[in-house]
Amino acid sequence: MLRTFGAPHRYVQGPGAIVQLGELAASLGARQPLIIIDESIQDLLLPQVMQGLGKLADTAHCVDFSGECTRAEVERLARMAAQCGADLIVGVGGGKTIDSAKGVRIQCKLPLFIVPSIASNDSPTSRLVVLYTPDHAVDEVLRMPTNPDLVLVDTDILVKAPERFYISGVGDALSKKFEAAQCIASGKDNFYDGQATLLAQSVSGLCYDTVREHAERGLEAVRRRQVNDDFERTVEATILLSGLAFENAGLSIAHSLTRGLSAIPGPASALHGEQVAFGLLVQLLLEGRSSSFMNDLLSFYGRIGLPKTLTDLGLQGDPAAAAQLIAKITWERAPYIKAFTYPLDQERLAAAVLDAHQSNY
Numbered sequence: 001m002l003r004t005f006g007a008p009h010r011y012v013q014g015p016g017a018i019v020q021l022g023e024l025a026a027s028l029g030a031r032q033p034l035i036i037i038d039e040s041i042q043d044l045l046l047p048q049v050m051q052g053l054g055k056l057a058d059t060a061h062c063v064d065f066s067g068e069c070t071r072a073e074v075e076r077l078a079r080m081a082a083q084c085g086a087d088l089i090v091g092v093g094g095g096k097t098i099d100s101a102k103g104v105r106i107q108c109k110l111p112l113f114i115v116p117s118i119a120s121n122d123s124p125t126s127r128l129v130v131l132y133t134p135d136h137a138v139d140e141v142l143r144m145p146t147n148p149d150l151v152l153v154d155t156d157i158l159v160k161a162p163e164r165f166y167i168s169g170v171g172d173a174l175s176k177k178f179e180a181a182q183c184i185a186s187g188k189d190n191f192y193d194g195q196a197t198l199l200a201q202s203v204s205g206l207c208y209d210t211v212r213e214h215a216e217r218g219l220e221a222v223r224r225r226q227v228n229d230d231f232e233r234t235v236e237a238t239i240l241l242s243g244l245a246f247e248n249a250g251l252s253i254a255h256s257l258t259r260g261l262s263a264i265p266g267p268a269s270a271l272h273g274e275q276v277a278f279g280l281l282v283q284l285l286l287e288g289r290s291s292s293f294m295n296d297l298l299s300f301y302g303r304i305g306l307p308k309t310l311t312d313l314g315l316q317g318d319p320a321a322a323a324q325l326i327a328k329i330t331w332e333r334a335p336y337i338k339a340f341t342y343p344l345d346q347e348r349l350a351a352a353v354l355d356a357h358q359s360n361y
C-alpha cells in the first residue's frame with residue numbers, strides 16, 4: 001500500500017499577484033510564452049497579463065480560446081504552440097480554457113502556468129484534464145504527468161467576477177471533507193492511484209472549516225468588488241485546498257452525482273459547484289446525518305445562496321422521474337460511486353436524490 005501526494009510546484013495568491021508573472025516565467029528560463037486566454041475576458045485581462053509579463057511581453061504570443069475543450073481544439077492550440085516556438089504555456093480564464101492549456105501541456109511537454117479568472121471550482125491546481133465532445137458531453141479525462149508549474153491567483157481579478165462563480169466554488173469546496181472521509185474509509189485510491197496521506201486528510205478538513213468560517217463575509221467582498229481577508233481565506237480554500245483535497249484524498253457520492261445531474265435538462269446548465277452542493281446533500285442523507293446537522297448546513301446554503309433542491313438547480317419536469325434518471329446515469333458512469341462505506345445500489349441512490357430534493361432529512 002503506497003501513500004502519494006501531489007501539488008502544483010508553486011502557488012501564489014493575493015491582490016495584484018499578476019505582476020509576478022514575468023519574473024516567475026523568467027525563473028524557468030522561458031523566453032516565448034504562449035498565452036491561451038478565454039476570448040470573453042481578453043479585453044479585460046490581456047493588458048494586465050502583458051503588463052505582468054514585463055519584458056517577456058515582447059516575445060509572447062497570444063491565442064484566444066473559444067467554445068469547447070475538445071480533442072480537436074487542444075490539437076489546434078498545440079500546433080500553434082509548436083509553430084510559434086513556445087517554451088511555456090500560460091492558461092488564463094475559466095475551467096475550459098484551463099483544461100485546454102493543460103491538454104496543450106500534455107501534447108507539447110512544456111511547463112504550464114495557470115491564471116484563473118474565476119474561483120468557481122477545484123481544477124486550477126490539479127493535473128486532471130476534462131475533454132468534451134463538440135456537443136458538450138464529457139468525452140474523456142486525461143492526466144498530466146505532473147501538476148501545473150505555477151498557479152497564480154490574482155484576487156483583485158477574482159473579486160470582480162460575478163458572485164455566482166464565487167458561490168459555486170464554495171459549493172465545490174464544502175464536499176471535500178465528507179468525500180475524502182468516505183473514499184479513505186472504503187479503501188479506494190486517490191487520483192495518484194495511491195492512498196491518502198495525513199496531509200491530504202488534514203487539508204480536506206481545513207477546506208471545510210475555512211469555507212464555513214469565512215465564505216459569508218467573503219461574499220460581502222465580492223458584492224463590494226473589493227478584497228478583504230475573508231475573501232482571501234475563502235479563495236485559498238476554494239482553489240488551493242479544494243484542489244489538493246480532491247486529488248489527494250479522493251471523491252465519493254457528491255461528485256459522482258455531477259455525472260447524472262449534467263445529463264438532465266435544467267440541472268445540466270448549473271455550474272459544477274452548484275451540482276456538487278446538491279450532491280453533497282444526497283451523500284449526507286445516505287450517511288444518515290442528524291437533522292440538526294442537516295439544518296445547520298442547509299441554513300448556511302440559504303445564507304450563501306447554494307441550491308437545496310433539483311428545482312433550485314433548474315429542473316422543471318417531474319422530480320421522481322428525474323431522480324431515477326440521475327441515479328441511473330450516475331450509477332453507470334461515475335468512476336467513484338462505490339467509494340462509500342456501505343454497499344449502495346441504484347434504487348437507494350434514486351430514493352436519496354428524491355429525499356434530498358424534498359428535504360426529507
Ligand SMILES: [Zn+2]
Nearest residue numbers: 121122172276
Ligand atoms: Zn469539483
